Amino acid sequence: MLTPQETAEIEHELSQYERKRAACIDALKIVQRHRGWVSDEALHDIAELLEMPVDELDAVATFYNLIYRRPVGRHVVHLCDSVSCWLAGSDALAERIRERFGVRVGETDSEGRFTVLPIPCLGCCDRAPAMLVDGNLHVDLDPERLDETLERYG
């Protein structure tokens, strides 16, 4: 069941669009903001609210890099793996995360603290390499700054 809060937030988005289903990305993001990810159950509830087939909603949900259809850790790290960050040494950052936190790109660590996922170009190529942690942008990284930054996310 969607919470009244979630339902209210989704219904607020409906006014932006001509058709209900157009709010589906907003709806997925709203539910994910409250619960961390989008479960099958939540998917069904959203589809019902927006009067669209569940499989069509799943076709949308699974399409996007930033909708999580599986549980994630307390913090989600999106490490840019596109070309400007790669030129600036993003491979070394992925390696550092593996050494320090025992988690490879695409995985969650055993304590459920970090999920590390790749992300295409974050649009700050003049300050590469870059990553997002819980949506917050961190730039000009090197392995030391990476450690310092991630330590702040408990």
Added chain:
Amino acid sequence: MERPLTANIRPGEPPLDIEGYERSGGYRAVRRALSELSPDDVLELVIDSGLRGRGGAGFPTGQKWRFMPRGDDAPRPRYLIANADEMEPGTFKDRLLLEGDPHQLIEGMILSAYAIGANVAYVFLRDEYRLAAETLRRAIAEATDRGFLGEHILGSEISLSLHLHTSAGRYICGEETALISALEGRRAIPRTKPPFPQLVGLWGKPTVVNNVETLCNVPHIVNNGAEWFRSLGLTSDSGTKLYGASGKVKRPGLWELPMGTPIRELLEEHAGGMRDGYRFRALLPGGASTDFLVEEHLDTPMDFESIQKVGSRLGTGTMIVLDDKTCPVAMLHNLEHFFAQESCGWCTPCRDGLPYVEHLLAAIDAGDGRPRDLALLEMHTRHLGPGRTFCAHAPGAMEPLQSGLRYFRDDFERHIAERRCPYR
């Protein structure tokens, strides 16, 4: 030198609020257009200005607008969409305009919507641009309070409702027909053209999609005229351009300069040349989906026609520089990994071909390449090229590859002959 697009932008400082923006001459173009100019006058101005789309393809903006059905029996509503999905690797220009001067974009959208007769508009923004989203929300609220948006703009018969849509991260959403699918709440698959969005767009209604930087130019064209705009460019191409550079240059960054500024000036004066210990090898002039250019091209003006003449595309105008210490095969592997991952999967050459290309490059990069792999890669540059897929994603992916195979032939052959990467 005139820098209309970035005149209000102070790096590290918050953008002007609506008062500051109006004080610096903002919304004057909207006031003038609504009281003195007809929609056709604005359209003519933009046609005469020679403005070409800054989203990558360089399509003349006025011509695009002219395809919109006009008159009383044209379908309604009609839509204008600002494409703020900016995900082309190496591109970071729209972010500056969105975060740095949101009212400039809003004013550009009001004027453009007026010219094409649209009464509903969306900004389609990538989700990762959180600061831009906050900035725009605030600016849209301010503009609505002051009567620049909503019903009866400045007491006229014109209305425009402007919405911000934040996406959820997928490169193909930047392709204008995929963007329309995404905005309708469908899987973001491109659509065949024709029909073009101007006739059958969002919810089947006439729609124009323009890049953020394109739209930001419109207020200045209305204020200063088409002649002025044309005179800003150093070549036959009009206006200024946000150019950028990333890679191992001394000062990676973004600069508004006259259209047609030579590559060498960008690289040496603005980006400060290569970092100590690195030499220039090649560059992608306008993002990942453009062909490599090399030393002999450095005196080419960065404009649509000149870059096309030397075998590449201006693209987004933000260049990615390859140095002599970085393996070009590995760089291509990185690029094709991106394209393979971001393929929407609709057409076979793209869905199956790109992972195969990535696989071949990974093997060569790891020292497991075979001599016939180069012919296989070349075959793919043809089979995934223009005309064989529903959208320009796969052809774009082949641009760095086809030029890379030409300019870095020795590197490819050494990887295969020595069965290792000579850069490691």
